[in-house]
Amino acid sequence: MFRNYFLTAVRNLLHHKTYSVINIAGLSFGLACVLCILLYVNDEVSYDRFHHHTEQIYRIDKTVSKEDGRVSTGSYTGYFPGPRFAAKIPDIQQFVRFQTTYADIKNGSEIQSQTVSIADANFFTVFNFPLLHGSAATALSRPNSVVITEDVAKKFFGSTDVTGNTISIKGQEGFTPYEVTAVARNCPQNSSIRFEIVMPLQVSAADENKNENWFNSFLTTFVVLSPGAELAAVNQKMNRVFEADANESISLIRSRYGIQDIGISYVLEPLADIHLGKMVSSENESLFNKSNPTYSWILSAVAVFILLIACINFVNLSVARSSKRAKEIGIRKLMGGSPQQLMIRFMGESFILCIAAFALALVIVSAFLPVFNQLTSKALSLSYLLQLKSLASCAGILVITGLLAGFYPALVLSAYQPVKTIYNRVQAGGGNYLQKALVVVQFSLATFLIAGTLAIFLQANFLTTQKLGYDDSDLITVNKAGLSRKDAALFKQLLLEQPGVAGVAFKNQDFSGNTVKVNGETNINVIVETPDEGYLPLLKAPILSGRNFSAAFASDPVNAALVNETFVKEAGWKEPLGQKIESIDGGRSYFVVGVVKDYHFKPMTEKVTPQLFTMNPNNDYGTAYIKIKPGTASASLLCVSKTFSKLFPLDPFVYSFKQEQNENSYAAERRWKKMILASAMLTIFISCIGLFGLSVLSAERRTKEIGVRKVLGASAGNILALLSTGFLKLVFISLLIALPASWLATNQWLQHYPYRITLSWWLFGASGLLVTGIALATVSFHSLRAAMANPVKSLRTE
Known part of the structure; x- marks a missing residue:
């Protein structure tokens, strides 16, 4: 039975090549966009989760309360928080301090400035950065030891097996030789902690005993908590230790400068939350690749919009084509076919088409992934989809797409009454109200994205062209x-x-x-x-x-x-x-x-x-x-x-x-301008594919009517207006819904910028005109052909 269903579905899709191509094209581009965004979001949420005990690793952040009530949280700390808290709080098992700076490196006679990191000796045991050569336990145990990445090893020595070799690093007393004790793999791209050369952190006895160092802020401190430790309780303990241990320095500052409230407190931030976290702003962040979670939410919303638009295309075209399959359905019912069997058949056709679209989407993603990587400044690979979570997500997307696209058309088609279908008395889609509503939803989403794209484009242009108040030329x-x-x-x-x-x-x-x-x-x-x-x-x-x-x-x-x-x-x-x-x-x-x-x-x-x-x-x-x-x-x-x-x-x-x-400085704004522009163009493209298909079906259904009108004297312009007016009304309704919503959304988004454009009516007017023009051009393409057709041929159409 299922073999018969499969063969019938394939024959039906091949018999109606135009509609199959339109549906597969729309779905495949929509799914390709969703897969690219899935790769991006998966990478964003995977940051720092490759370490073995990520859930136990936290960063110590410092919060400073201003006299005017403002509170600022930064991730920079000094020498003391790590060792002082670990010594007096049993819940803290280990601490590790990390600092990134620049140093001059001499390799042979060549001297170059290089990013250098300084860390405690247990850095490679707390964090699980893989080592190609050397031991994690002893890599930074000696004062003049150094760990380099494989890229640095190849650049300096031509190979990775270079333990025992030396490089000279410039310090306060000139260049000092350091022995390479380990070679690490290059840092994963989804790591907030990044390094090329790691040297051991050495704190002098004077600094260890200088109590004012509580108020220094120049490095990052991580701690490893005991399993089951209560975060709020540890935060309270840290601040009690700080108040007691730094009491002498606090009193000195109060008496010397007349400050009553120092306003400093410490709080722990989970390692896995750093990349997308909002606890620390970008300007106060000590680590790399800080990202705004809003971008992931925006892209996820765009993916949902595009997939929804592609599914709406499928539903609209399937329901619009239903009259062409009415006799087939009537005969199948007269031969004993139940509504359940017909529904399974039509759902099967939907899933076959979705599988074909998904396969084509993978090809599209493979071809355009390098461009997407350039837009997002990432190094994503199609192989990431083979991970268990990604496979589950892909399977979920396929099932949801199949259900969204196929359920309603299958329900409509299987409900036809056999007598009416035999005598061509079927009205598809209950007066086409749902079809019209879906077109409105589709173009509302497209208009919303276009208006947002224009706002992002103008804001990015404003930031990059505004005068800075000084001359930076030459x-x-x-x-x-x-x-x-x-x-x-x-x-x-x-x-x-x-x-x-x-x-x-x-x-x-x-x-x-x-x-x-x-x-x-x-x-x-x-x-x-x-x-x-x-x-x-x-x-x-x-x-x-x-x-x-x-x-x-x-x-x-x-x-x-x-x-x-x-x-x-x-x-x-x-x-x-x-x-x-x-x-x-x-x-x-x-x-x-x-x-x-x-x-x-x-x-x-x-x-x-x-x-x-x-x-x-x-x-x-x-x-x-x-x-x-x-x-x-x-x-x-x-x-x-x-x-x-x-x-x-x-x-x-x-x-x-x-x-x-x-x-x-505005690379991120330019990047997002391109990404949102590409999303809006894809949305319009998919929407127009569906509108084109509907206009073709509309013209086909009204072939005899067009012929009669032309014989009675209607001009090509009259016919064109007849076929286009209904669609344009729906587009105008979508503009009335989308433009106010887009104004609210873009106005809210612009509040994140201290210097921003002023939203003007013309921005939304231009969005509306653009959408209307594209929709009119799409509908007119086939409507004009129908209007110019020979009425004799139209009247002969059965």
């Missing part, structure tokens, strides 16, 4: 840690002798956070900048009031400061010039000599925060800003490189163009 940055004032002056002198160099300035390398006191009581968190007097003029950052730093004022390096507009607003100053600023960490006082116009020193995805500019001679420079003349990039870079190598032969020449740095 600006090169060169890193040199610990650059003294004397060396900076010599470097600048030699650079300005080069014909392609228009200007040079220096500043500290990284953003340095601090807290200062103004008005005798208000604490403000600031970004501390240490530039020379040429930095702001080089960037063309305007000074709104007061003056810039100047060599004419001998006191500027000691107590002069510039602040930005945001600083002035937070301080509540009406007249900022001459105001006093006290640094709470070093006891140094500054007086404001100028106010700098706000500029976006960080990406526009982050709000401009208070800036404090000083010329504190205790702070070294770390970055040279070199303005070159337009059109001289190659020659100028060569001159800068030679000058740098001449002055600093033991340091690698690391440079970048500031404009490129700024553009790379």
Whole structure:
């Protein structure tokens, strides 16, 4: 019986090739999109779950409460939380500290700057990163041991079996040889912890005994809890230990700076929650590949939308075609076929078509996966679908698709009455109300996605084209840690002798956070900048009031400061010039000599925060800003490189163009713009496939009517309007539903950006016109053929 059902279903699909192709094409593209998104989401939720005891590993996060009520949680801690908590809390079995920094590596005569990680000796026993060579237990047990990845081993030595070899790493006393004690596999792509070279963490006796180190924040601390440990109880114990152990330092800070509430507490975050977690924001995150879970939800919703649209196509076409199979159904019922048997037959046809579409979807995914990987910055593989969870998900998608696409058409077809079907008195789909409703749902989803795509496109364009408040064109940055004032002056002198160099300035390398006191009581968190007097003029950052730093004022390096507009607003100053600023960490006082116009020193995805500019001679420079003349990039870079190598032969020449740095800050926005655009185009394509099929069936059902109307004098335009009006009404209804919903959704999404576009009516109007135009073009294609057909042939149609 089932063999007969199968053969009949295959013959029926082959007999109606056009509709089979339309249905398979729509379903296959929809399923291909779903499979790609399934691969992406599975990868996102799998982060850090490859370790053997992931459920017992937690990261210590530090929460700081501000005086204005704001709470900030960061993942950076200092030396103390790990060992002090582990010593006094029995639930903590182990701790491991991890820090990523940069160091100069010498291999033979070659010197290059390389990312280097520093970790406790038990790093490779707590975390299960596979080792190709060496022992996890002893890899970091000796002070001058080092673990490298297989890629680093091949780059430095040409092979992976290199234990016992040495590399030289630059420290405070010059280059020191380190013995390679283990070679690790490259970090999995779904790991938040990433490393290339790992050195043992060494804490001096002075740092171990300096109680103020409770307030340092520069590394990440993980702990392993006992099985069954209660998380809330451990959090409480940690904070009790902190209050008791750091009591002396807390009292010192309170008395020295007049701060009553330190506002620091510690909380544990599960390792598996870090990648998609919202406990720590991206700017306060110490690990890599932090992702926004909203993206996974958006993509999952897009996948559901696209699959639903593909299933709606199937239902609509199947119900619309039902009149063509009415006689077949009537005869089968007269021959004794029960409604249950007919339903099984039609469901079987649906599943056969879904299986064919799924097979084609796998081919499409295989072909387009490299493009999808480029869009998502991942390295996904079709082999990931062979994992047990993925196989179960695929089977579930196939069954759900088959049921969604086939159940209602099978129910409608099996319910036909044999007498009516024999005499062609069947009206498919109960007046086609469901079919019309499904078309409305389909184009509502398509319109919603298109409006969202336009909003994302405009926001991404806004971020990448908005003026930053300073000139980043033809600006090169060169890193040199610990650059003294004397060396900076010599470097600048030699650079300005080069014909392609228009200007040079220096500043500290990284953003340095601090807290200062103004008005005798208000604490403000600031970004501390240490530039020379040429930095702001080089960037063309305007000074709104007061003056810039100047060599004419001998006191500027000691107590002069510039602040930005945001600083002035937070301080509540009406007249900022001459105001006093006290640094709470070093006891140094500054007086404001100028106010700098706000500029976006960080990406526009982050709000401009208070800036404090000083010329504190205790702070070294770390970055040279070199303005070159337009059109001289190659020659100028060569001159800068030679000058740098001449002055600093033991340091690698690391440079970048500031404009490129700024553009790379919005890589995620550009990536999501492309992904959502591709999703919207696919949605429209699948919707139009279904609409095209319906228009073909509509024209076929009304062939004689069209012939009669043409004989009676109807023009081709009249016929075209007759066939298109019904579909366009449904599209207009879908616009009335989708456009308000898309406005609400896009407006909510834009709230995540501190700087954003203003939603305008034309954005949604353009979405509506685009959808209407595409729908009209789709319907008109076959309707025009029917309108232009010879009426004699139409009247002969049976």
